Amino acid sequence: MGFSLTETRIDTAALSQAMARPHSGGFVSFAGWVRDHHQGRAVSGLSYAVYPALAQSEGESILDEATQHFEIDAARCIHRTGNLAIGDCAVWVGVAAAHRDAAFAACRYIIDQVKARVPIWKHEHYADGRSAWVDCAGCHPMAPAERYSRQMAVPGFGDQTQLRLKQAHAVIIGLGALGCPVADLLASAGIGRLTLIDPDLVELSNLHRQPLYTEADCGERKVTVAAARLRERNRALDIRVRPHAYHAGNAAELLRGADIVLECTDNPACKQLLSVTARQQQVPWLIGGLYRHQGALYVAPQSAAHGLCWDCLNADTGESCQDAGVLGPVPAALGAMLAHQALLQLAQLPSPVRGAWNVLDLRNGSWDRIEPRRRRHCQCQGSAENWSIQALDPELHWLDLRTQAERAQQPLRKAEAVSREQLHEAGFLKPEHHYLLICSRGVRSDTATRELRQAGHVNVWSLDGGLSRHAQRPGDAQVASDCGCDSRRASA
Amino acid sequence: MSSITVRYFALLQELTGLESQRLELSANDTADTVYQRLSQEHGLSIAPTRLRVAINDRFADWTDPLNPEDRVAFLPPMSGG
Numbered sequence: 001m002g003f004s005l006t007e008t009r010i011d012t013a014a015l016s017q018a019m020a021r022p023h024s025g026g027f028v029s030f031a032g033w034v035r036d037h038h039q040g041r042a043v044s045g046l047s048y049a050v051y052p053a054l055a056q057s058e059g060e061s062i063l064d065e066a067t068q069h070f071e072i073d074a075a076r077c078i079h080r081t082g083n084l085a086i087g088d089c090a091v092w093v094g095v096a097a098a099h100r101d102a103a104f105a106a107c108r109y110i111i112d113q114v115k116a117r118v119p120i121w122k123h124e125h126y127a128d129g130r131s132a133w134v135d136c137a138g139c140h141p142m143a144p145a146e147r148y149s150r151q152m153a154v155p156g157f158g159d160q161t162q163l164r165l166k167q168a169h170a171v172i173i174g175l176g177a178l179g180c181p182v183a184d185l186l187a188s189a190g191i192g193r194l195t196l197i198d199p200d201l202v203e204l205s206n207l208h209r210q211p212l213y214t215e216a217d218c219g220e221r222k223v224t225v226a227a228a229r230l231r232e233r234n235r236a237l238d239i240r241v242r243p244h245a246y247h248a249g250n251a252a253e254l255l256r257g258a259d260i261v262l263e264c265t266d267n268p269a270c271k272q273l274l275s276v277t278a279r280q281q282q283v284p285w286l287i288g289g290l291y292r293h294q295g296a297l298y299v300a301p302q303s304a305a306h307g308l309c310w311d312c313l314n315a316d317t318g319e320s321c322q323d324a325g326v327l328g329p330v331p332a333a334l335g336a337m338l339a340h341q342a343l344l345q346l347a348q349l350p351s352p353v354r355g356a357w358n359v360l361d362l363r364n365g366s367w368d369r370i371e372p373r374r375r376r377h378c379q380c381q382g383s384a385e386n387w388s389i390q391a392l393d394p395e396l397h398w399l400d401l402r403t404q405a406e407r408a409q410q411p412l413r414k415a416e417a418v419s420r421e422q423l424h425e426a427g428f429l430k431p432e433h434h435y436l437l438i439c440s441r442g443v444r445s446d447t448a449t450r451e452l453r454q455a456g457h458v459n460v461w462s463l464d465g466g467l468s469r470h471a472q473r474p475g476d477a478q479v480a481s482d483c484g485c486d487s488r489r490a491s492a
Numbered sequence: 493m494s495s496i497t498v499r500y501f502a503l504l505q506e507l508t509g510l511e512s513q514r515l516e517l518s519a520n521d522t523a524d525t526v527y528q529r530l531s532q533e534h535g536l537s538i539a540p541t542r543l544r545v546a547i548n549d550r551f552a553d554w555t556d557p558l559n560p561e562d563r564v565a566f567l568p569p570m571s572g573g
Binding site for chain 2: 032048049050051053054057058079090091111114115116117118119120121122123133134135148159162163166167190235236
């Protein structure tokens with residue numbers, strides 16, 4: 001049994017020894033001891049109250065999650081009940097893994113989750129003869145009203161709404177520039193459960209725009225650090241971390257049971273995938289994007305049937321922060337707006353910005369609404385079920401035949417720039433690959449496609465009409481050429 | 493008549509002076525309505541936003557309907573570790 005409760009002394013040496021496995025190259029353990037002080041008061045001992053059946057099942061769930069999320073070989077946790085003296089071991093966590101990173105991360109995850117989620121309560125006995133239930137100071141006379149009083153004074157945000165927020169589950173994809181303020185504000189507002197998804201480690205270059213992290217966090221997992229900071233902000237929350245990318249393999253599972261999902265990455269493929277999955281699962285979704293001094297926000301309409309897919313929505317510039325740069329105040333402002341919209345949605349209040357792009361420019365403080373348009377041929381509107389991630393056809397290699405000047409004017413990040421001469425070089429086109437040739441008006445790509453097909457390359461197509469036919473407005477290049485409809489193969 | 497069992501832990505056990513009690517179920521009762529009645533009966537001032545609820549040894553929502561013989565528990569903020 002991975003998780004257990006015990007009334008007797010925890011034998012940490014024996015537990016450690018039992019974790020040894022031939023496959024494991026590392027072992028990390030954490031032991032929590034009873035200390036003689038708490039918030040400035042001298043502590044003489046403590047006792048734990050426990051709800052055994054629920055503690056057991058919740059403890060096992062946490063170990064299962066750790067085994068699933070981290071590459072570890074074994075995990076064990078044992079928690080004391082009853083009366084303990086100073087120096088006694090109160091809780092022990094052990095993790096064995098092939099490599100140390102996973103062992104450290106999983107051990108940290110387990111102890112944090114156990115403290116927050118397992119129904120065990122600490123009753124401290126103080127040297128002055130008094131005693132108290134730890135972390136219940138805020139339970140007395142309507143503490144939530146005190147904690148959230150300014151929020152609950154806003155019309156529509158009274159007792160019932162605060163309870164609704166506590167029962168809500170928000171999923172945040174990406175704990176970077178946008179994810180930091182979003183997670184911080186939602187945790188502060190009392191959203192009961194947060195799932196944080198991000199595979200990245202904190203880097204020095206993140207710090208100017210990602211306020212949940214400090215210099216000391218560099219090299220640590222973002223989700224682990226973020227969860228610890230958010231728990232300091234609001235201990236009452238149930239915060240789960242997923243140190244993985246959001247991808248087709250876990251997209252549906254991660255949205256199960258979610259009341260809202262916020263896409264905060266700088267990755268268009270992730271936004272595209274979320275737009276499909278959230279529409280299929282009917283989870284309200286929000287997307288944010290950043291570009292230098294500007295940020296864009298999209299809040300899906302409440303009915304999935306009225307929402308557009310990402311490829312129709314995409315007004316992306318084709319560059320990420322990494323390429324284009326961004327100033328720290330932009331994500332701070334846009335993240336606050338995303339969090340605000342999420343609160344309105346969870347509070348079941350109307351919002352005038354739903355269903356359109358809203359672009360914030362911090363240089364002049366403008367806030368412009370841009371109505372997205374459904375692309376020709378795209379079936380997304382009103383028929384979410386007809387749409388699938390297959391439509392993106394990730395197997396297709398895009399080759400951009402345009403000149404450097406044309407590319408600079410209308411970037412197409414996903415495409416590889418090539419010349420017509422290169423296409424004919426022996427070995428350039430791989431017979432096992434499929435190619436889409438792209439130019440501005442479809443003339444060059446069409447000619448090249450015909451030449452290549454005559455030369456025996458059958459897996460080559462031309463984007464019919466080129467970018468100019470598909471792009472609706474500047475910056476829409478990616479909209480058209482990401483299109484999942486059949487038109488791009490029509491001229492083959 | 494159908495009734496449920498309510499269990500108390502930690503601070504709530506201390507405040508109510510009870511480990512558990514039986515309670516008559518009314519039509520359309522949820523954990524939320526039951527907690528409102530009990531907080532009046534025992535003079536509890538803890539808002540439900542501070543608590544979690546479990547029904548039959550599983551975490552549940554405040555709005556979940558209750559059935560006869562359900563075991564309901566209201567859980568103060570946890571403080572293990």
